Amino acid sequence: MEFYRYVLMKNPLTLVGCCIVFLMAAVAILAPVLATHDPVAINMTEKLKAPGAGHFFGTDEMGRDIFSRIIYGSRYSLGVGISIVLVAALVGTALGSTVGYIGGRTDQIAMGIMDVILSFPSLVLAMALAAALGPSLFNAMLAVSLVKIPVYVRLVRGQVLSLKEKQYVKAARSFGSSTGWVICKHILPNCTSPVLIQVTLGIGEAILIAASLSFIGLGAQPPAPEWGAMINTARTYILDQWWYATFPGLSIFITVMGFNLLGDGVRDILDPRSKNKPGAIKMTALLSVKNLTVDLPTGRKTARVLHGVSFDIKPGEVLGLVGESGSGKSVTALSILQLLPGGKGGISGGSICFKEQNLIDKTPQEMRKIRGKDISMIFQEPMTSLNPAFTIGKQIMDVILAHNNISKREAKEHALDMLGRVQIPDPARTFASYPHQLSGGMRQRVMIAGALSCGPGLLIADEPTTALDVTIQAQVLRLIKEATMQAGASVLLITHDLGVVAQICARVAVMYAGEIVEIGDVNETLLSPRHPYTRALLETVPELTPGYRKKLASIPGSVPDVFARISGCRFNDRCSVKKDICLAQKPQLVCVNGNHKVACWT
Numbered sequence: 001m002e003f004y005r006y007v008l009m010k011n012p013l014t015l016v017g018c019c020i021v022f023l024m025a026a027v028a029i030l031a032p033v034l035a036t037h038d039p040v041a042i043n044m045t046e047k048l049k050a051p052g053a054g055h056f057f058g059t060d061e062m063g064r065d066i067f068s069r070i071i072y073g074s075r076y077s078l079g080v081g082i083s084i085v086l087v088a089a090l091v092g093t094a095l096g097s098t099v100g101y102i103g104g105r106t107d108q109i110a111m112g113i114m115d116v117i118l119s120f121p122s123l124v125l126a127m128a129l130a131a132a133l134g135p136s137l138f139n140a141m142l143a144v145s146l147v148k149i150p151v152y153v154r155l156v157r158g159q160v161l162s163l164k165e166k167q168y169v170k171a172a173r174s175f176g177s178s179t180g181w182v183i184c185k186h187i188l189p190n191c192t193s194p195v196l197i198q199v200t201l202g203i204g205e206a207i208l209i210a211a212s213l214s215f216i217g218l219g220a221q222p223p224a225p226e227w228g229a230m231i232n233t234a235r236t237y238i239l240d241q242w243w244y245a246t247f248p249g250l251s252i253f254i255t256v257m258g259f260n261l262l263g264d265g266v267r268d269i270l271d272p273r274s275k276n277k278p279g280a281i282k283m284t285a286l287l288s289v290k291n292l293t294v295d296l297p298t299g300r301k302t303a304r305v306l307h308g309v310s311f312d313i314k315p316g317e318v319l320g321l322v323g324e325s326g327s328g329k330s331v332t333a334l335s336i337l338q339l340l341p342g343g344k345g346g347i348s349g350g351s352i353c354f355k356e357q358n359l360i361d362k363t364p365q366e367m368r369k370i371r372g373k374d375i376s377m378i379f380q381e382p383m384t385s386l387n388p389a390f391t392i393g394k395q396i397m398d399v400i401l402a403h404n405n406i407s408k409r410e411a412k413e414h415a416l417d418m419l420g421r422v423q424i425p426d427p428a429r430t431f432a433s434y435p436h437q438l439s440g441g442m443r444q445r446v447m448i449a450g451a452l453s454c455g456p457g458l459l460i461a462d463e464p465t466t467a468l469d470v471t472i473q474a475q476v477l478r479l480i481k482e483a484t485m486q487a488g489a490s491v492l493l494i495t496h497d498l499g500v501v502a503q504i505c506a507r508v509a510v511m512y513a514g515e516i517v518e519i520g521d522v523n524e525t526l527l528s529p530r531h532p533y534t535r536a537l538l539e540t541v542p543e544l545t546p547g548y549r550k551k552l553a554s555i556p557g558s559v560p561d562v563f564a565r566i567s568g569c570r571f572n573d574r575c576s577v578k579k580d581i582c583l584a585q586k587p588q589l590v591c592v593n594g595n596h597k598v599a600c601w602t
């Protein structure tokens, strides 16, 4: 019902998509009735005839009727597109749910392999696989299915990671249910919407890739009336017999467009949050900082403390921001919330887009509404962030009441619920306590409860465990990860500790002297660091290097003064592998592998 109302009233393009897909299906089913000729029957006396009464779309070089071949070709296209997507979705869902549920090393290895596959363009990888398997339609379909499996693995695994933390899943596990049962009964039914959206959007792409493989001779083989293969043979006649390539080309175009329009409609209905956000299904950035420059008054002069910082955080992602003291991590965080001295006055260039809105364009009133509600922050020392004069309960309730139109009683219930969620043993007692009556670890839990109380999309945690006991640090880090995952929030975790990054972050950005010098997935960046500064930082963390026996290293020199005039790379005076160009020209952040980027000439 919802679908019909949506299609008819709100999105006529979805209706167009529906009609095309329906028509395609009808043509494929009724092909023997609709076709005017045998699609493979050769008749050399009729060869290369222009469209006319006998042959609506003309004939090819063997005298075969192109109209009938197009009609039968719809069977190939539909069959190929649907089969590829079904195989990829089934295998991907099974794999993604299993590795996501098992977690640990299995998950890491599986996702590492998926990331490698995803780092290649689909078409190129499909071509390589199809060529290796040998030219045939079945092999082409197999190749495209294999290439598309990682998309579903990633999608389902992401869902499973958050679903497996839900209370009902934990309860099912505590009842002794088997892994397979928990996955099939409690987890997979909740993953159907994103998978369905991906399936509908994926059919068009699968048809296109399979047709491209046939076009280069790796897919359907002559005389099969497959559209891509038809265009392949039509190439020789493209100048004189326009109809030969035009009709199969148009058929591919209309079919792919139909599936894409339908897919967009399905996505808008099943996931309204992604509506009007092109590419949201591909996890576009929740926060996108681009070329951010910040100038701050220091004494009588103004110093440039950020020199064009750029990074993205995807929904649900934990991004670590690391670097030595003075590298600009806190200034980056404070710029996002416009909490720098003078508000956004210090921001001299760039953009900070949160949910596709540039925060730099917001008024102070608008920013006040965003802080705590959409983006919240926790600091190193919770004692200084909590007011000693008020109880914990009052302080959390104040945040909740400032952003929600609810009664005090509801706010109290919510505050107690949040304290329970951050695993505070006796929420009611903590609610009535003053900050000084709690331990450092408990205070930080309270801060996390308060920060997440209004369901922010992004939590900025600035050195959240530095002031805590070593024994408590791991607990609080785990809590940040679990609580934000449950709430579906992303995290920008600022730390100087790469060990912390390795524990909880998915990606890491390394900052030096007001710039990001390296950014990428945690595993890749920490195991194969490309920037000499990242390598030097890693050498200061012996436990990240198995078998490391050396004395704890330190990086010679220090972060340059904000007034220092540096030409070339800002790390050049401390770099042990610098070259001439490093002194003359500033390196840009460029891709070295997938989403691993580095700014270095060496």
Ligand SMILES: Nc1ncnc2c1ncn2[C@@H]1O[C@H](COP(=O)(O)OP(=O)(O)OP(=O)(O)O)[C@@H](O)[C@H]1O
Residues within 6 Å of the ligand: 296, 297, 298, 305, 323, 324, 325, 326, 327, 328, 329, 330, 331, 332, 341, 496, 562
């Ligand atoms: N309010 C301010 N006014 C002027 N300069 C500032 C201000 N805050 C920070 N800076 C300067 O900006 C640079 C980056 O500081 P920032 O605090 O962001 O570093 P950081 O990487 O967070 O260090 P730490 O790990 O010690 O917090 C430093 O040189 C610092 O002196």
